[in-house]
Amino acid sequence: MKVLILPDEQAAMQRAADIVARTVTATPDAVLGLATGGTMLPLYEALAQRHREDGLSFTKTTSFNLDEYIGLAPDHPCSYHSYMQEAFFRHVDIDPARAHLPKGDAPDPQAASLEYEALIAAAGGIDLQLLGIGQNGHIGFNEPTASLGSRTRVKTLTTSTRRANQRYFASFEDTPRYAITMGVATILASRACVLLATGDAKADAVMRMVEGPLSAACPASALQLHASATVILDKAAAGALTFTDYYENVHPGGRDSAFD
Ligand code: F6R
Numbered sequence: 024m025k026v027l028i029l030p031d032e033q034a035a036m037q038r039a040a041d042i043v044a045r046t047v048t049a050t051p052d053a054v055l056g057l058a059t060g061g062t063m064l065p066l067y068e069a070l071a072q073r074h075r076e077d078g079l080s081f082t083k084t085t086s087f088n089l090d091e092y093i094g095l096a097p098d099h100p101c102s103y104h105s106y107m108q109e110a111f112f113r114h115v116d117i118d119p120a121r122a123h124l125p126k127g128d129a130p131d132p133q134a135a136s137l138e139y140e141a142l143i144a145a146a147g148g149i150d151l152q153l154l155g156i157g158q159n160g161h162i163g164f165n166e167p168t169a170s171l172g173s174r175t176r177v178k179t180l181t182t183s184t185r186r187a188n189q190r191y192f193a194s195f196e197d198t199p200r201y202a203i204t205m206g207v208a209t210i211l212a213s214r215a216c217v218l219l220a221t222g223d224a225k226a227d228a229v230m231r232m233v234e235g236p237l238s239a240a241c242p243a244s245a246l247q248l249h250a251s252a253t254v255i256l257d258k259a260a261a262g263a264l265t266f267t268d269y270y271e272n273v274h275p276g277g278r279d280s281a282f283d
Contacts, residue, residue, distance in 0.1 A: 024233060024246060025253040026270040028261045029277035032065070032221040035257045038277055039153070039219045040069040042253065044079050045282060046151045046215075052083040054143075056152030056205070057111075058163075059088065059103045062219055063155060064110055071114035081117040085146050087139070089154070089163040089210075091127035092199035093177065101191050102127060125175065125203035136175040136203050143175075143209070152213035156220050159183050160228045160241035164204035171237075171245045173206030207245045215251040218243070223259040230263035253279070 029035040043066075046053050057063075073079040088103060097104035104124050112122055123142060129135035143149060154162050159181060165173065166181045178201065180188075185198045192198045210216065220229050232243035233254060239245075246252040255277070261267060 024249075025274065025279060026233060026261075026264070027253060027255045027274050027277040027279060028267065028270055029255065029257055032257045032259075034277065035219060035221055035255050035260075036065045036069055039066050039217055039255050040073065041282055042217050043070060043151065043153070044073055047079065047081060047084055050150060051080065052085070053150040054146050054148065055084055055086045056149040056154075056210070056213055056216070057086050057088045057107065058153045058155050059090070059106045059110075060155045062221055063153065066153075066219060067111040067114075071111065074115045079115075081115045084117055085121040086117065086123060087143050087146070087149060087205075088124040089152075090202050090204040091125040093127050093132050093201040093203060094199055096128045097124075127203060132177050132201075132203055136177060139203070139205075140175045140209065143205075149213040150215065152210055152216040154210070154216055154218040154243075154246075156218060156225055156228050156232060156243050157184060158187065158224055158228050160231055160243045162207070162210060162218070162243045162246070164202040165207050165210075165242040167242065168239050169207055169242045171207045171239055171242070174209050175203065175205050178202055178204050207242055211245060211249055213249075215253070216246065216249055217253045217255060218246065219255045220260040221257045223262055225260045226263040229254070229256060229260050230265075234265055 091103045095102040125139050126135045164178045189195045189198045231241040237244050
C-alpha cells in the first residue's frame with residue numbers, strides 16, 4: 024500500500040483529484056469505480072472545477088458506483104443515484120448511459136447484483152476504484168465479517184452504519200437496512216484503487232486497514248492484498264498509524280514519484 028499523508032483535508036482531496044484527472048487524461052475511455060459519502064463531496068467538486076476550468080473531460084469515461092440502497096428509486100432524494108447526479112454527473116460531461124449504479128429498486132436485487140457484475144466485466148473491469156472507509160472499517164457496504172471473496176450482492180447494513188447515515192434521512196427507522204454493494208473481491212479486482220480518508224473519526228479504521236491484521240473484521244484490510252492501492256490521508260486520519268515516519272520518508276509531504 025502507498026500511504027500518502029497530506030497536511031490537511033483540502034490537500035488530500037486535491038491529491039485524489041490529481042490521480043483521477045491523470046487517469047482520465049491518459050486513458051479517456053477509462054472505467055472508474057465511484058464512491059459516495061461525505062468524504063467524496065469535495066473531491067467531486069474539485070473534479071467538476073477541473074472540468075469547467077481546465078477542460079478535464081469524462082465524455083468517453085465509463086463509471087460504476089460501489090453501492091446503492093435497496094428500496095430507493097433512482098429519483099429518491101436520498102438515493103446514491105441522486106447523490107451522484109447532484110454531486111458530480113450534472114456538473115461534468117459524462118455520458119449518462121455509461122454512468123452506472125446498482126439498481127436499488129430492482130424487483131430481484133440479487134439478480135440485479137449479478138447483472139451489475141456482468142456489466143463491469145463487459146466494460147473490461149475497473150481501471151481506477153475510488154473508495155471511502157466507514158468508521159467500522161467497511162469499504163462499499165462490505166460491513167465487518169463480509170466475505171473477502173464476495174462479489175456484488177445484497178448486504179445488511181450494521182446499526183452503526185445506519186446511524187452514521189441517518190443524517191440524510193428523516194429518522195433512524197427511515198434509514199435503509201439493506202444495500203446492493205460491490206463485494207470485496209470486486210474491489211480487489213480493480214486495476215488500481217485510491218482510498219481517501221479525512222478527519223480523526225477515521226483514524227482508528229485507517230490504522231486497522233493499513234497496519235492491522237488482514238481480517239474480515241475490518242474489510243478495508245483486504246486492500247493489503249491489492250497490488251496497486253493508494254491510501255490518501257490528512258494528518259488527522261493518519262493520527263493512529265505507527266509507521267508514520269516510514270510513510271513520510273517514502274512519500275514526503277504525500278508526494279508520489281508516480282505522479283510528481
Ligand atoms: C459509499 C461507500 C461507503 C463510504 C463510507 C464513508 O459509496 O461506499 O463505504 O465511503 O461509509 O462515508 P463518509 O465519507 O460519509 O464518511
